[in-house]
Amino acid sequence: MMKLVHIALENEMDLTLAYKKSIKAAELLGLSLSTQTAFATAVSEVCREIIDKTHEGVASIEAHSQGERFNLAAIITYRESAEMPSLHAGLQYAKKLVPIFNFSVLNSIGTIELKLAIPSSAHINRAKLVTIKNYFQNVEPTTPYEEVRQRNQELFQINEQSELARKQAEYLNEQKSEFLSVAGHELKTPLTILRAYAQMALRSNSNPETLSHLKKVDTQTLKLQTMILQLLDISRIEKGKADYNMETVDCNTYLDSMIDLIRQLIPSHDLLINLCNSIPIYIDKLRMEQVIMNIVGNAAKYSAAGSQIKLSTKLQPNGSLLFSVQDHGIGMSESEVQKIFEKFYRVEDVIKMYNGLGMGLYISSKILHDHGGKIWVESNLGKGSTFYFVITADHPAP
Numbered sequence: 001m002m003k004l005v006h007i008a009l010e011n012e013m014d015l016t017l018a019y020k021k022s023i024k025a026a027e028l029l030g031l032s033l034s035t036q037t038a039f040a041t042a043v044s045e046v047c048r049e050i051i052d053k054t055h056e057g058v059a060s061i062e063a064h065s066q067g068e069r070f071n072l073a074a075i076i077t078y079r080e081s082a083e084m085p086s087l088h089a090g091l092q093y094a095k096k097l098v099p100i101f102n103f104s105v106l107n108s109i110g111t112i113e114l115k116l117a118i119p120s121s122a123h124i125n126r127a128k129l130v131t132i133k134n135y136f137q138n139v140e141p142t143t144p145y146e147e148v149r150q151r152n153q154e155l156f157q158i159n160e161q162s163e164l165a166r167k168q169a170e171y172l173n174e175q176k177s178e179f180l181s182v183a184g185h186e187l188k189t190p191l192t193i194l195r196a197y198a199q200m201a202l203r204s205n206s207n208p209e210t211l212s213h214l215k216k217v218d219t220q221t222l223k224l225q226t227m228i229l230q231l232l233d234i235s236r237i238e239k240g241k242a243d244y245n246m247e248t249v250d251c252n253t254y255l256d257s258m259i260d261l262i263r264q265l266i267p268s269h270d271l272l273i274n275l276c277n278s279i280p281i282y283i284d285k286l287r288m289e290q291v292i293m294n295i296v297g298n299a300a301k302y303s304a305a306g307s308q309i310k311l312s313t314k315l316q317p318n319g320s321l322l323f324s325v326q327d328h329g330i331g332m333s334e335s336e337v338q339k340i341f342e343k344f345y346r347v348e349d350v351i352k353m354y355n356g357l358g359m360g361l362y363i364s365s366k367i368l369h370d371h372g373g374k375i376w377v378e379s380n381l382g383k384g385s386t387f388y389f390v391i392t393a394d395h396p397a398p
């Protein structure tokens with residue numbers, strides 16, 4: 001099936017267009033003058049009824065293949081109305097003009113189909129149909145009304161194409177998430193076993209060289225495990241399946257309990273902590289730890305060993321709590337700052353020098369979003385970055 005041209009049916013002027021375009025399509029398809037007139041008259045009779053009774057319809061002139069042969073068809077759809085009975089006189093007249101006339105109503109949308117066979121002497125093939133379709137797309141309008149209608153049709157097609165592209169992108173994204181989820185699950189089990197054995201060997205060994213090797217195996221498997229958990233997180237978050245175990249906790253008690261872990265994460269940096277007066281916050285403790293560890297870990301990864309990393313909290317006038325993590329590292333340009341919260345985005349120069357997958361900030365921003373908070377960054381290329389995020393204090397209003 002190939003759509004050659006379509007006409008929106010709203011007023012009398014569209015009736016003239018429907019007639020003109022139907023007759024032109026029939027002419028270009030090599031039909032005889034009498035068949036051209038019969039087809040165009042049938043189409044305009046049906047369109048007249050629709051414009052009179054429903055004020056809303058579309059006529060699509062199409063070529064349908066049937067084995068080696070082609071049919072010329074007009075598919076006219078409209079929103080069903082009580083005033084549009086199937087046996088209306090105009091429709092009866094149209095029915096007599098074409099060999100095939102079908103009428104159906106489904107979910108309040110009426111469809112009238114007019115069809116006639118194109119003789120094989122017209123030598124229709126796909127290339128010829130494309131030429132006819134292009135003719136309708138490129139033909140110069142003869143009246144201002146036609147010009148407006150043509151522009152509308154172009155916009156309609158652009159819209160249709162971008163909708164198609166959006167659907168394809170959505171499908172590919174779903175496939176990718178599915179792959180990440182399956183691959184993540186498959187990798188998780190052998191890695192957990194590998195790590196358990198490395199830890200067992202660490203406990204039962206006293207040779208310093210073997211111990212140092214085993215520690216490296218343990219650290220690297222931990223890194224791999226973290227990456228795999230991030231992969232699984234992404235697919236969970238995208239499927240809307242991230243579950244949160246929300247509770248009210250005292251902010252400073254919570255952060256104090258994490259200090260040792262943070263120091264272990266960034267042993268070569270000078271960690272400074274500056275906390276405001278404590279308030280209750282409503283969070284999923286593990287998920288919030290994931291956010292803080294990711295941002296503090298990044299601060300260390302992207303700054304020189306020995307430099308300072310400052311973790312602060314500040315109570316906001318609206319009662320929310322502002323966290324900041326400041327480093328004096330490589331920083332980022334204005335344009336990069338816009339993109340780092342996107343999935344898999346990594347700054348170009350960073351890719352060559354630092355390991356990572358570009359998932360941490362994407363996941364952190366989703367977790368904060370699900371906490372009713374948000375994250376942003378201020379950065380100076382070559383000087384350092386400060387990541388900020390806010391979360392609402394205590395239990396948010398329902």
Ligand code: ADP
Nearest residue numbers: 298299302340346347350356357358359360361
């Ligand atoms: P990863 O660090 O694994 O690449 P993230 O999602 O955590 O992934 O970060 C995305 C990108 O943001 C990083 O690749 C890096 O380019 C940039 N970035 C994040 N934190 C910092 C920071 N503190 N300083 C400079 N660049 C950063």
